[in-house]
Amino acid sequence: MLLRTALIGLAALALTACQSTPAEQAVLQTDAQAEPQATTLPPRLTVLPDSAVPLTIADAEAALSGHLVDGTTARGSYYITRYNPDGTGTVVLEDGEAYPIFWRIDGGLFCTTYATEECGSVYLVDGWYVIAANGTVLAHQRVIDGATLPDWALAGLN
DSSP: HHHHHHHHHEEEEEEHHSSOOOHHHHHHHHHHSSSSSGGGOOOOSOOOOOOOOOHHHHHHHHHHHTTEEEEEEEEEEEEEEOTTTEEEEEEEEETSSSSEEEEEEEEEEEEEEEESSSEEEEEEETTEEEEETTEEEEEEEOOOOOOOOOHHHHHOOO
């Protein structure tokens, strides 16, 4: 009986030590909300769905110009991009590497220049802005204005 009481007492102490205070719980909750998680991103589209209808170029420009977006690269890496209204921007990869980009409207296409220039129509598919050319997806991203950004993105965007 004495051993049982001692074990129950030790278990109670262990549980008390593992429990976080309300302040600690608030920090944990804030940290969990602060960083967008790559695991919450759906798999990157590689082929445009047949049902996708392109946005007008005015709607596409309004959707992306002046906004922050996130998405996944063709290799599955998480990234955040800022499209400045002046046609410049920055893409930051989750490893912290930041690169300048340029974007423009060319005819009815949305063009971005990063390593090379890619142009495509913009589609809205399940809340994601998909830039595609000839059915092939070039970018798969969503607007994240107002989201708390991870440190690696903040450093690259500043």
